[in-house]
Amino acid sequence: MGTPTGLHDPRVRGRMLAAAVLASFVSFLDGSITNIALPAIDRDLGGGVVTQQWVVDGYLLTLSAFILLSGAVSDAFGRLRVLRIALIAFAATSLLCALAPTAGVLVAARLLQGVAGALLVPGSLGLIIAVFEGPAQAKAIGSWTAWTSVSSLFGPVLGGLLVDGLGWRSVFVIGLVPAAASMLLLGRVRDEAREGPAPRIDLPSAALAAVGLGLLTVGLIEVGGGRDAVLPRGWAIALLLAGLVGLAGFIARDRRAAHPLVPPALFRTRNFSAGNLATFFVYGGLGIGFLVPGLYLQQVLRLPATTAALVGLPATVLLILLSGRFGALSGRIGPRVFMTAGPLIAAAGALMWLLIGLGTGQAVVVAAGTVVVGLGLSITVAPLTAAVLGAVPEAESGIGSAVNNAVSRVAGLITTACAGLVLGGAVSTAGFMRTAVVAAVLLAVGGAVSFAGIRNGQRASS
Template structure:
């Protein structure tokens, strides 16, 4: 079951990271310029963000295993459609559909882990889930580069069929839990407002981040962001009055749930920049090839594989607070190491060293954070609890990515890279401080 849950999430995270390296090849083959390339990535992020809250409620309502199986089949089908897309328009449409399937995968897989495991075993299982799904995000560009060079960009979408098929085989060996209780009807007005609000906010952030090649004027993009925030406020009002709320407000009365999501906002906001800017700096300033730049992240990947489950297990025994406090601070030290590249001596080595330290901090942070947030959620609502946390993480990453042009000063250069490193470090320090002040060890699930 754990392997199936990991593979189901692995599919979604891999697709989010592996596609970037194929964008130049897609542009040369299908045309459409930078706008098409952006929307191949952003179309997936748009529907993923818009439907992730609804997907958590659907998973809790109709059964996690059933929803996971449907999502895997849908993801495989849309992957084939992406690989066969004859035009840029068809590819973007397929990516929009793929994002809906991806939204169903992560909350359902985490909810399944929460429902099946408990205590230290749950923390260790979440650590394993964190380590291997992080591998997909970090290792994806390397695999993507090799596939594009050897087989072409269409192979990037085909490769995801392998873990999807493996997950389906494993899920076929897991029996549905007849004791999982339905959580009531899904409030459709709340669901519509959540999807519309997150969708408008995502499009606005994408367009603001698009800068010179955005489809919409900057004023229209800002208006979309404002409209998204207004609609989300309407969602909160509607959901608070609903008989069967999409996101039960009582979840936020749990200290670890509220503090954990606030820490997620700062930590994943920092990671949005930390995963983007070094790769750009290595390629555009230090002139490394794409595959070589991606290989710089390999030591961090290895650390995540080796240590995530260990820190998850330690968190289960000792409590998450110390790890959620120390982990972001270690990450911040790694980001500050990037400032030394301005000295002009072995900058590639310094970027790699900083990335290793960031990887160590991530291994300390992510599994305990996930355990703290979901450990405060009733088992029957683990799907929506996971969806809320994932929505916070996605939006945080979108916000900082959208602000990357402003932080970098419009171009990737040494000064912009150093400013980004400072912003990353500051956000991580705030995330650690929030965890120290807000998280409590030993908080029981409601």
């Protein structure tokens, strides 16, 4: 079998990049591939818009709640060890989703799947930060960003083919393939010995974050659930407010904790704080912007799942061709211009969706707007990731990655939970047009934050 290989062995860098990409691909793919299957799940298991929201947000909720904790766990116990455990757990929960007999069981399985998914992204991105440095690191992050972003847009295309050909349950099985490939690529490579004491984990902060996000999500979904809501409106509002209190408690606790879950010192770096604020608005806009079009094309225009998914294929091609290049350019001239222009271009694409109100060529309008959104996304994501993680010392790359991914997932979680409010309780042309405006505003604010806050050449001191 040979001697286990060390993490910094030059011979394994390519393998580690491929393993990190595939591990993240699993998580991002699952987050996107499910969207196109929502109408089929509703037809089979019932529950309307509320169930559709919960199938998406059940995963995002636990992923967002535990991703901060997973960053600390990854730094404390080793990126490779945690990554292997996460891949096994994700495969097991994916099978549970595929076998779910009711909507309630499916949502419960999605909650468990989110916990496993929370361990994947920080560990994989932290692995890249540990293995690469300098311009090679920026290029590696660009490749990681390109392929994980592709999974977010390629997922619906693959999902449409699977739903139409094999049924919605197959979308949860397909993730086993990249998970198994990632495990094979990791092989016997092991973590390097850690210098200094392992970081301690603040469990009360993690509990407050999880409870706060959970209550906030339930409240938002139920407030906008309309006739499909389970709770009375008063109770839903009370839960929403309780969630806000819980999140405020998390912030207060984390600022006082001896071993904070999110070290406040990270936010003293301008690019880290501004980059995460931009992340919140950009991914909030993308969260609702990529959920509703697929529902509209299937439930209003009555297109098959595969046809609806193919609408986003040109955007996927743009991401494959351009994300790595923009990541490399960002490494040479700085991220600010890309993080400003990209979201503004994506916002223009979202506003193009308003042309569906003309009543003709609506599928073409959705496709054209999606292409422009994809162009803006390909300009944005690699420079944004490089700017945020470049502001974090390597020893804290796990928690830095976790914070940034938590921000992006929480943003998507909140805007997805608000989808019922924006749509008015049901998918319609008017609701989709409202969604387009909301997405465009959020994306434009993300670009403005980047212009005002990001500085080129700002790097962390190790």
